[in-house]
Amino acid sequence: MQIKQLAQVTKVSAKTIRYYEDIGLLPEAKRGENGYRYYQQTDVSSLNFIRRCKELRMPLADIKRLVAVQSDSNAPCAEVDALIAQQLEQIRVAQYELQQLEKNLQGLADSCEHNQIKDCSILNQLHAN
Amino acid sequence: MQIKQLAQVTKVSAKTIRYYEDIGLLPEAKRGENGYRYYQQTDVSSLNFIRRCKELRMPLADIKRLVAVQSDSNAPCAEVDALIAQQLEQIRVAQYELQQLEKNLQGLADSCEHNQIKDCSILNQLHAN
DNA sequence: GCTTGACCTTCCTGTTACTGGAACCTTTAT
DNA sequence: ATAAAGGTTCCAGTAACAGGAAGGTCAAGC
Numbered sequence: 001m002q003i004k005q006l007a008q009v010t011k012v013s014a015k016t017i018r019y020y021e022d023i024g025l026l027p028e029a030k031r032g033e034n035g036y037r038y039y040q041q042t043d044v045s046s047l048n049f050i051r052r053c054k055e056l057r058m059p060l061a062d063i064k065r066l067v068a069v070q071s072d073s074n075a076p077c078a079e080v081d082a083l084i085a086q087q088l089e090q091i092r093v094a095q096y097e098l099q100q101l102e103k104n105l106q107g108l109a110d111s112c113e114h115n116q117i118k119d120c121s122i123l124n125q126l127h128a129n
Numbered sequence: 130m131q132i133k134q135l136a137q138v139t140k141v142s143a144k145t146i147r148y149y150e151d152i153g154l155l156p157e158a159k160r161g162e163n164g165y166r167y168y169q170q171t172d173v174s175s176l177n178f179i180r181r182c183k184e185l186r187m188p189l190a191d192i193k194r195l196v197a198v199q200s201d202s203n204a205p206c207a208e209v210d211a212l213i214a215q216q217l218e219q220i221r222v223a224q225y226e227l228q229q230l231e232k233n234l235q236g237l238a239d240s241c242e243h244n245q246i247k248d249c250s251i252l253n254q255l256h257a258n
Numbered sequence: 259g260c261t262t263g264a265c266c267t268t269c270c271t272g273t274t275a276c277t278g279g280a281a282c283c284t285t286t287a288t
Numbered sequence: 289a290t291a292a293a294g295g296t297t298c299c300a301g302t303a304a305c306a307g308g309a310a311g312g313t314c315a316a317g318c
Contacts, residue, residue, distance in 0.1 A: 052255045073247035080251050081241050088234040098224050105217040118202035122209050126181045
């Protein structure tokens with residue numbers, strides 16, 4: 001199949017597919033005589049794997065590691081494990097930060113009495129020392 | 130005061146201060162004959178305001194709006210209000226996403242039995258259809 | 259008077275994960 | 289023959305800076 005069809009099947013844009021090839025996340029595609037890229041079923045699988053990792057908010061660099069790691073099927077899966085754990089930790093930190101943030105923003109929003117700028121309680125608090 | 134001192138007082142790097150000036154978030158600083166930027170107390174206040182907005186994860190473009198809005202002290206504070214509400218909404222959406230994400234990642238992490246790559250349950254799930 | 263070190267300046271590059279667009283080639287249908 | 293719809297490469301832009309090069313300035317010490 002050509003790149004557009006792969007894009008439709010995997011719901012990853014053709015631009016992005018080329019980009020993944022550029023950065024070495026996908027192997028170089030086979031080319032026809034016209035220079036067009038041609039893909040097979042394995043490419044669909046690769047892209048689905050990448051898409052699933054992305055849903056977990058993994059950076060492409062980490063996904064690249066996950067792909068690389070799979071070349072040696074007898075290696076221990078410690079690195080996979082570590083990447084997931086690291087990701088989980090980051091998510092938890094982010095969650096905590098967002099909680100605090102929500103409180104602060106809610107406080108500001110609640111204080112608003114829809115005045116004019118010069119009396120705006122939100123701006124006053126943002127200017128406070 | 131010179132830029133380094135402003136940086137120390139506000140805990141915003143000199144690089145970042147110049148950048149804010151570049152993009153028009155800070156007004157152009159007064160220059161000495163040597164070309165150096167010189168700052169006053171009002172600049173400290175401006176940067177503190179910006180820093181506080183940033184702690185609320187506001188994009189610089191929004192902060193720029195907040196700064197601009199304050200030039201007319203008799204205007205209603207509706208836009209301020211709206212920006213905060215919008216920010217709050219985004220934070221809540223992000224929180225929800227992170228919750229789902231945490232569940233997924235935790236599920237993956239729990240399933241790991243520290244095998245070899247070929248039996249890795251994490252990878253298996255990421256490859257699943 | 260000269261040097262050294264700590265400032266300052268501007269400008270360029272790189273970061274992340276793409277997207278948009280230009281300029282140009284190929285294939286297919288009318 | 290031509291037009292539409294695909295393909296290709298390459299360049300620029302996004303957000304919010306950080307790092308570094310190349311060079312000017314200023315105060316202190318010898």
